[in-house]
Amino acid sequence: MERSRATFPTAFGDAIRSVYDHFHKWKAAEWSNWCQIFAPVYLKGHLPNEDYKEFMTFVSAVRTSCDYTVTSSECRDIRQSMARFMRYYERRYYRRDWARLSAMRPVFHSLAHVAECIEDVGPGWVYWQYPMQRLCGLLTSKNHLSFTIRTEEHVAAGLDGEESEIEEEAPRHVDGAKIYEIYIGIVKAYQNREKGKELSDIRLSETSDGIYLKGKAKTHVFREAETSCLQTFFDTELLLKHITVFNPSGEGAPLMPPEAIPSSTMKRYRAVFVNPDQASESFLVPSADMSPRSETKTASWVRYEQVLNEKEVRANVRVDEEDEEDDDYTRSAFGEVRYFFSISPEEGHVEAASRLRPAYKMAFIEWYPVYADGLLVYSDVREKPKLELVPVEDIKELIGLLKKEQRRYIVGKTRSIQWKRDR
Structure with missing residues (x-):
């Protein structure tokens, strides 16, 4: 997998890390890429044909459920595909054998409710946890939960290339409102910096084709x-x-x-x-x-x-x-x-x-x-x-x-x- 680092664009996600060596350190976004992008390629030829076919049914349902718009007919397809995969997995690996019970992880049961959740509260992007995991990574990126607070003034200064940072030590119990304020400040700084870097000269020209x-x-x-x-x-x-x-x-x-x-x-x-x-x-x-x-x-x-x-x-x-x-x-x-x-x-x-x-x-x-x-x-x-x-x-x-x-x-x-x- 790691041989593909140079040909996997930054816009697609983090640098590829081997599932064999680093799976215990993977983040949610990496598991998402594994399911939708990497696994169909790297598991082909390693899984038996029947297993691979049923796994691809599951992958198709995951891709649809991660779309920004999911129709009612697609919800029905997701429900049917998830049910088909669960029946196959239970028949193939569990076999109602007590010695194989460890193969039936509790999280598998949640697959039965994916379509129901989409119908009740919308597509997965509305409530998935990728942003929260990024926030946790930002807060724990330095020793002892020390972090950088960027005020509105510092963000504005950073847009001109003169970034100013204030180092503060996080208390043992961080107030939720303070965490939210820090997160929003970092996000704004990142967004403004990216817009200034990638789209700076777009504002100076007009084009009809985009x-x-x-x-x-x-x-x-x-x-x-x-x-x-x-x-x-x-x-x-x-x-x-x-x-x-x-x-x-x-x-x-x-x-x-x-x-x-x-x-x-x-x-x-x-x-x-x-x-x-x-x-x-x-x-x-x-x-x-x-x-x-x-x-x-x-x-x-x-x-x-x-x-x-x-x-x-x-x-x-x-x-x-x-x-x-x-x-x-x-x-x-x-x-x-x-x-x-x-x-x-x-x-x-x-x-x-x-x-x-x-x-x-x-x-x-x-x-x-x-x-x-x-x-x-x-x-x-x-x-x-x-x-x-x-x-x-x-x-x-x-x-x-x-x-x-x-x-x-x-x-x-x-x-x-x-x-x-x-x-």
Whole structure:
């Protein structure tokens, strides 16, 4: 598991710790990640097939119950899935044998009431204990419960980079109101610092698509393969918009004159994808070429939409039933973002430039073929990537990789990517 630390984004949670060595120290958030993300990957091949199948039924119910919105029909599915898993577990492991009674932990009984709790008081996020556990961790992070109190004035000063702290020793019995005050102060300081760090220049610009290219920039001269990708992209754009460009070279030559394609651009450090209606769906993607090299974290892998060509459509390359009515014939693809940039045709070369976009936000991505392992999706570490030019708006989510032997299993923030649903 710990081999996957470098490819598990910070936005997904704490650094991965081995379940074998550190399970007794795991926090609630780590157990949540284990159930929804890690276990489906690392238990596959170790559990008997029948056990793994029933365990995945339980995992599916947990994922649904952790959603921010749970419908009545989903509550029924949760109740049925939990009941099915409990019956199977009791039949498989307990077997009504007194000697096996230790396998029936009291906490298992709570699974029977998950759907009932959701119906009574709402989804799990309303009352789960992750925030309280974080608070306890903050209060006990220093010896003898010493902690830092940050007043409103200190928080304000901290936003300017001049943080001032007051060390106070906690009494043996800490007043609940005081704990709450400390917690709120720390949370506000963290939120303000993160907003100032990640979104500082977003306030200075407006964009209709909710996508911002930001951070440090660096001049880059396009290589031959990249220029070829740009040529293909602009030709396709002109064809889709039914724009006729005078082509003195005659039929069969590129629609976009080669001299209209810029020879260089400014690499951008990262892209921020903001969803104003659902903050939890916003995410940030740094580019691999512009990120500092680190052995601890890399977070440049993404899932994006890829349009199938005519040959792939005829071959019926993994087009799901629900997508068969879609004329676009798109599928999910996975790769690592090399860098982001903005580009537009050189002035004076495109006759119908007014009908093209003023600028295109693009990303060069190293695309890797993926394969199915049951419901899971993985790429082979021995395969070489293929360079692709992708409009930034086609990027749908940040993903992580879990390494297992020669495979890299693809996971999302709260789930392992599944072949049928995500492909």
